[in-house]
Amino acid sequence: MEQIRSVARPQVLEDGNWPARRTEILDWLVQRTSDERFIDVIFQQLCDRLVGAGLPLARATLHFRIENPQWFGARIIWREGIGQPEVTTFEHGTLDTVGYAGSPIAAVHDGQDEVRWDLKAGDADAAGSSLFGQLREEGLTDYVAWPLRHTLGRRHVVTFASDAPRGFSDEDLVLLFDLLPVLSLVSEIRLKNRLARTLLETYVGPHASEAILAGAITRGSGSTVAAAIMVCDLREFTHISDLWPRDDVIELLNSYFDAICEPIERHGGEILKFIGDGLLAIFPLDRPSACHDLLRSVAEARQAMDRLNAERLAEDRDELHYGVGIHVGDVMYGNIGSRRRLDFTVIGPAVNAASRLENLTKLVKRPVLVSKAFADMAECRLGLEDLGSYPLRGFGEEMQVFAFRDDWIVTADSA
Incomplete structure (x- = not known):
């Protein structure tokens, strides 16, 4: 040339x-x-x-x-x-x-x-x-x-x-x-x-980045935010990471996070943290549609995971399983860490409850669990099944828990 x-x-x-x-x-x-x-x-x-x-x-x-x-x-x-x-x-x-x-x-x-x-x-x-x-x-x-x-x-x-x-x-x-x-x-x-x-x-996500660029860079700076909280975790990841080649593990994680995260971002959620195979996301309640946006995100994520698993089965690979815990409440949103290394995240009992619900999915064998507080705020009982009350570690009282019905993924847009 x-x-x-x-x-x-x-x-x-x-x-x-x-x-x-x-x-x-x-x-x-x-x-x-x-x-x-x-x-x-x-x-x-x-x-x-x-x-x-x-x-x-x-x-x-x-x-x-x-x-x-x-x-x-x-x-x-x-x-x-x-x-x-x-x-x-x-x-x-x-x-x-x-x-x-x-x-x-x-x-x-x-x-x-x-x-x-x-x-x-x-x-x-x-x-x-x-x-x-x-x-x-x-x-x-x-x-x-x-x-x-x-x-x-x-x-x-x-x-x-x-x-x-x-x-x-x-x-x-x-x-x-x-x-x-x-x-x-x-x-x-x-x-x-x-x-x-x-x-x-x-x-750190779009909302946290705006806060940081606006000057929220001092340890302890932050605010109390009312939010719907979502914690998600991949099942048997330790076993997978021990047996699989490194590049295959990274590819698996990226595919899994694409399926889960893209709907969250599309519907206005903020992914605050990846922890190995888990993630923490919030939907601030300053938007009236926040709870329904979270539900739509989960519905679309489940569909995306179904497609991903179909591809994996066609390649003679194992399906991926996951657990999601959803709660709502006030969280402290801000800078936490050492003097020289900070993390912009959320903490509080509501975050802990969402994490405990995610862990409970292993016991009840349902992939997505929702607290009564979230179900009441989202007004979505039609798509949920009452599983009764369960004790959660660190909480004095048992929490009433709901799971999505099998057909909920089809009707989520009308929630």
């Missing part, structure tokens, strides 16, 4: 003096973007200002490599007259695709300091990247891509394209080139802010 090349740059860009010319747009980017959190908004405003200043800009993109468990990278595309930029994410493995390997973005990632292409020329369709032919079909005439240099040599990419008959002038390129150092700094700050938020959301 032909290597992407650069055409000659104006001499002023080769001299390395920055900025070549101070402009109102450069001043705006330096001084008046500090209150905006999102880089896509800043990029839209920047491109709109460039057009307003007379630059023949028709299309511009930002390409970021991001730290995210689901996505490898993100692209922001601005087009003249479209309004809000289009944001696209790319899954891990994108670097291995043919589309990326021959692209100008790959060339800049690999160390090229500029990709410039005259889209008016006849070789646009025969270029190393199919992108140039597509841009030409859209009526664009000139294209330039530059690196945005972040800390420790990490490279991201910005591109600009014109639809003017003669493309970008030397003066246009100087104006754009002068923006790169500040745009690099502005984008890195927003990207690191987003990274911090993403990491917190990944490891």
Whole structure:
């Protein structure tokens, strides 16, 4: 595949003096973007200002490599007259695709300091990247891509394209080139802010991450929250982990947690903790639908586990069994731990009760148990079977316990 090349740059860009010319747009980017959190908004405003200043800009993109468990990278595309930029994410493995390997973005990632292409020329369709032919079909005439240099040599990419008959002038390129150092700094700050938020959301959940970012980082800080509480645990995991290869155990856990967790997140629950093969999740009662949301989550999780077990049986592997305990009450929600290592979690008798109910599922041989307090609040007795009262370790009085009827999974949406 032909290597992407650069055409000659104006001499002023080769001299390395920055900025070549101070402009109102450069001043705006330096001084008046500090209150905006999102880089896509800043990029839209920047491109709109460039057009307003007379630059023949028709299309511009930002390409970021991001730290995210689901996505490898993100692209922001601005087009003249479209309004809000289009944001696209790319899954891990994108670097291995043919589309990326021959692209100008790959060339800049690999160390090229500029990709410039005259889209008016006849070789646009025969270029190393199919992108140039597509841009030409859209009526664009000139294209330039530059690196945005972040800390420790990490490279991201910005591109600009014109639809003017003669493309970008030397003066246009100087104006754009002068923006790169500040745009690099502005984008890195927003990207690191987003990274911090993403990491917190990944490891402590969206609600806890908001509290931490808002300043709840002192040991003992927190609040009392009324919540529906769910504790889930996989059965016979110790036996499985002793006998199975490590990678198979990790794959099993990930499949199991996908089945259980995706419905919880979809219905507004917050997963606070994974403990080996177990998890703790809450549904704060500040939403009137919290209890029903938890029930829907459990119903969908049971369906997902049924599908997972069907796949495992088809592969001649054992079914997975689990226990779920559900209770409701006030919990202390906040920072607990040592002076230097904190955990943002919930504690309290209501959490202990949910855990004891989960453990009781082993005795009564029912996968999901619900306390009377939760059943009363959710008003869902039609789908539940009264199992009577049981003593729970650490609680003075016996607790009345309910289990889902066999057909409850079908009728959960009407709970």
